Amino acid sequence: MAYDDLRSFLRALDREGDLKRIKVEVDPYLEIGEIVDRVNKAGGPALLFENVKGSPIPLAMNVFGTDRRLLKALGLGSYEEISEKIGGLLKPELPHGVGGLREAFGKLGSMAHVPPKKVKDAPVHEVVLTGDQVDLDAIPALFTWPKDGGSFYNLGLTHTKDPETGVRNLGLYRLQRHDRRTIGMHWQIHKDSHNHYQVAARRGERLPVAIAFGCPPAVTYASTAPLPGDIDEYLFAGFLQGRRVEMVDCKTVPLQVPANAEVVLEGWLEPGKMLPEGPFGDHTGFYTPQEDFPALTIDCVTMRRRPLLQSIVVGRPPTEDGPLGRATERFFLPLLKIIIPDIVDYHLPESGGFHNCAIVSIDKKYPKHAQKVMHAIWGAHMMSLTKLIIVVDADCDVHNLHEVSWRALGNTDYARDLTVVEGPVDHLDHSSYQKFWGGKAGIDATAKWPEEGYTRDGGWPEMVESDPRIADRVTRRWKEYGL
Numbered sequence: 134m135a136y137d138d139l140r141s142f143l144r145a146l147d148r149e150g151d152l153k154r155i156k157v158e159v160d161p162y163l164e165i166g167e168i169v170d171r172v173n174k175a176g177g178p179a180l181l182f183e184n185v186k187g188s189p190i191p192l193a194m195n196v197f198g199t200d201r202r203l204l205k206a207l208g209l210g211s212y213e214e215i216s217e218k219i220g221g222l223l224k225p226e227l228p229h230g231v232g233g234l235r236e237a238f239g240k241l242g243s244m245a246h247v248p249p250k251k252v253k254d255a256p257v258h259e260v261v262l263t264g265d266q267v268d269l270d271a272i273p274a275l276f277t278w279p280k281d282g283g284s285f286y287n288l289g290l291t292h293t294k295d296p297e298t299g300v301r302n303l304g305l306y307r308l309q310r311h312d313r314r315t316i317g318m319h320w321q322i323h324k325d326s327h328n329h330y331q332v333a334a335r336r337g338e339r340l341p342v343a344i345a346f347g348c349p350p351a352v353t354y355a356s357t358a359p360l361p362g363d364i365d366e367y368l369f370a371g372f373l374q375g376r377r378v379e380m381v382d383c384k385t386v387p388l389q390v391p392a393n394a395e396v397v398l399e400g401w402l403e404p405g406k407m408l409p410e411g412p413f414g415d416h417t418g419f420y421t422p423q424e425d426f427p428a429l430t431i432d433c434v435t436m437r438r439r440p441l442l443q444s445i446v447v448g449r450p451p452t453e454d455g456p457l458g459r460a461t462e463r464f465f466l467p468l469l470k471i472i473i474p475d476i477v478d479y480h481l482p483e484s485g486g487f488h489n490c491a492i493v494s495i496d497k498k499y500p501k502h503a504q505k506v507m508h509a510i511w512g513a514h515m516m517s518l519t520k521l522i523i524v525v526d527a528d529c530d531v532h533n534l535h536e537v538s539w540r541a542l543g544n545t546d547y548a549r550d551l552t553v554v555e556g557p558v559d560h561l562d563h564s565s566y567q568k569f570w571g572g573k574a575g576i577d578a579t580a581k582w583p584e585e586g587y588t589r590d591g592g593w594p595e596m597v598e599s600d601p602r603i604a605d606r607v608t609r610r611w612k613e614y615g616l
């Protein structure tokens with residue numbers, strides 16, 4: 134079962150010995166980052182820093198640092214459990230007779246049980262600080278890498294709503310602490326809260342913002358999920374955890390936040406109020422340069438009586454991004470298949486930051502099918518930022534990078550099988566010669582057909598495979614060989 138709040142999950146990890154409490158004083162300036170990066174790369178436990186220099190608030194780190202922990206937090210045995218559940222909902226069998234009807238209603242019903250639920254009283258409202266009582270210096274922010282431009286909250290969940298439609302958004306964007314009441318909103322150009330900000334700016338209005346820390350694990354994951362702007366992350370979080378998320382009205386802004394969060398910041402974003410943000414040692418493993426981003430003044434902080442904070446370290450992969458990205462890859466396969474049914478499976482390598490490369494397998498049905506799929510991916514929501522797409526035949530295991538590179542390296546004639554285009558790239562991409570757009574490539578590593586012009590030597594060669602009868606015999610006799 135998924136955990137309702139961060140602290141009950143940490144207690145469970147503690148019981149299992151998968152949480153390490155660090156009692157000595159540690160410095161959020163570089164020291165915590167160095168410790169967490171080492172522990173994460175070694176596949177180590179979640180960490181609770183109980184004595185963070187300069188702050189009375191303990192800091193939980195590396196909480197989702199392994200697939201095992203993220204799965205446990207979400208109450209899952211495997212990421213595929215959710216893909217199958219989503220697949221089942223999206224493709225209800227046509228209701229044949231009463232049994233089928235019941236099944237279809239059952240599926241709809243299970244969706245209806247999960248919209249967020251409003252509550253009046255919330256643990257996160259046990260303490261309310263307003264105006265000059267607000268002091269962000271008391272809330273630990275991390276200075277992670279030596280050339281960072283300051284201290285950042287790396288796991289604050291930003292809530293905004295579209296000023297025209299009222300549709301809410303939840304997104305994870307890093308927040309630079311500029312001073313005791315001001316933070317920088319690093320929502321990138323393709324992100325939903327950036328859109329909300331643009332709408333408010335066009336109307337000359339202030340945008341209400343709430344930022345929640347230490348949220349229920351399903352909510353934290355959902356804030357990173359690339360959902361289209363009109364799909365509520367809270368519905369998705371409820372779906373993931375199999376229970377409605379309890380939410381409470383904020384004290385000073387017309388937004389709701391999880392009642393079980395640990396700390397919430399509230400404020401109104403003035404149109405045009407910007408401050409330089411960064412540099413920041415980013416997911417790419419490189420520093421992203423300083424750039425102006427909106428600056429939010431915090432009017433109100435609400436929190437539990439003895440709150441704790443959760444944060445995350447990003448930098449050169451692998452990092453804690455790994456489990457979050459792998460969850461997204463698996464959860465979104467059925468959704469991607471709705472838009473591009475040609476896809477059999479796909480894999481987004483973590484070393485490519487999940488958007489630099491997509492390996493896609495297809496059941497090739499017509500000439501240039503691979504090229505159609507490449508262009509479909511470049512037109513599919515956030516997948517559109519993918520720089521390299523490698524298309525392989527359905528019999529290739531896309532998760533086996535050795536097999537993929539064998540196919541891609543051997544099956545490609547670069548004069549014919551390489552598609553090079555230009556299009557939008559991730560805000561953080563440093564390889565493109567200007568911000569926001571650049572060159573992308575697709576490699577058709579499928580077996581080529583005569584209709585595609587491959588007519589030499591009687592057609593595409595056969596793959597080398599063992600004789601199945603002999604392979605069976607060798608398996609049976611393996612022990613006899615003494616190997």
Ligand SMILES: Cc1cc2nc3c(=O)[nH]c(=O)nc-3n(C[C@H](O)[C@H](O)[C@H](O)COP(=O)(O)O)c2cc1C
Nearest residue numbers: 303304305306307319320321324325326357358359
């Ligand atoms: C640890 C972590 C930090 C992130 N930081 C940022 C960030 O600073 N800015 C940003 O635009 N996206 C950031 N992202 C990616 C967004 O959370 C992700 O694109 C999400 O889908 C955005 O939500 P939205 O689609 O509702 O805008 C981060 C993701 C992770 C896992």
